[in-house]
Amino acid sequence: MAGIDPPFSVSPEEFVRLAKEDEEVRKGYEAMIEAIVKDVFALLPPSVTPDSIYLSGRFSRIPEFFRDVKEALENAFETYGFSVDVLKLESRARAKEAAEGSAIIANGIAGGKYRELVETLRLGGESSGSIFDWVKLKERERLRIFEKLIV
Template identity: 35%
Template sequence: MVRVIGIDPGTKSFDFCGLEDDKIILDTSVSTKDIMRDPDLISNIIMDSNIDLAVGPSGFGIPVKRIEDIGEKDMFLMSLIRKCDKKSVLGMRNSIARMKEHRLPVFFIPGVIHLQTVPDYRKFNKIDMGTADKLCCTALGIRDQAKRHRKNYDRTSFIMLEMGYGYTAAIAVYNGKIVDGIGGSSGNIGFLSMGCMDAELAYLLDGFDKELIFKGGVATLARDPEELVNNETAKNAYIEGAVKNILSLTASVKPEEILVSGRISKVSGVLQELKKRLDMAPVRKVDGFHTKNVKEAAEGAALIANGLAGGKYEPLIDVMELKKARGTSLDHILLPEIAAIKKEYLQ
């Protein structure tokens, strides 16, 4: 048996899920603000848990890589924060530096766009097709559907809808492989985030910092998630946006199920609204490891950590072809201006 930890770097909290095969050994959630204030917090939790491997906070993702091999290029690719935008980069950078100093057994993992199972033509002009944490939720979905319907991992087919506190994303799975995705910053409106931005609005706004991407969601209308279903305008914008994400992905797959995860999916009435508006496949909550304090992304990260450590879920990550991930999230931008960005950050 292997002991592992999966970390979900959420907008509101960092979740830590520890597994010894299927046994829960860690179920802890820490405020994101506390993580930013104390860069040793993540390291301390890992060291106290006596583990074989952890999947670290990977952001937009990179091909599978050990922490000792992480350099400046990788830090940029996981955060996609410009050098001139200093507000949000320091805390996470310091936490990763501490883990590296302690030589902890931490791995970083890809996002959807890095997977060879996603055809290149679906990646054009995309960066966010699903961050690493959304990929983790999808891994949990593959385990769930295979277990529930008693089928092999390579026979699973569904669309994963991840309704996070910050972003809403949707990922398509066919035969156990991720084949398409709509990320939180490239899809429809989320709770905190506006989702994709009209290009004309981006032009009018001119230069803006990373913090703007976390704004403009339905939280502007319904400040608390529990208020969402009681505010008709906010509810319709949010639920219909999620439904449109799913319907867009039906161009790529014919799902057997719609699996739902994330903090907002737990709000009373949200799942019922989705079921009313989606009739192409059954809609249900994803079933994970039944932790009490952490969300599905942390459970999925722990599952992937188990596979990377050679545990019982190694066949699952082999089916997903996670170790074959390659490239960067900037490789499929068709605008010539991307060359200057690559030169500044990637060379």
């Protein structure tokens, strides 16, 4: 087998399984794990070392994938002399993790149970801008997108 063609023709579970058997798929799998580790480090504020990192989403429910990401993150932090617990965020609802996360943030903004989390993330009064601030579009395209969002 020479990779996966097209890339979305297999399930995440099949992708993880194929990564153990096929050299080309393994390269993509390892690049994905490396990107996750880099993204975690990129999200950390300077001079902050977390006690724990929670993984969620479709791939985190695949035991082999969770194990591989956990190991990669733990090794990366150990390189800098830190120990971090990598845990799986167990969903409490029958909803997508993104929807559940949005509900938690909304609860915190409203002063509920997750208020401290929102304060720690500085989502209250310190955040600003929009998701399009770093997207470079021509003014005409930008206006067309905002018109669709408002309607």
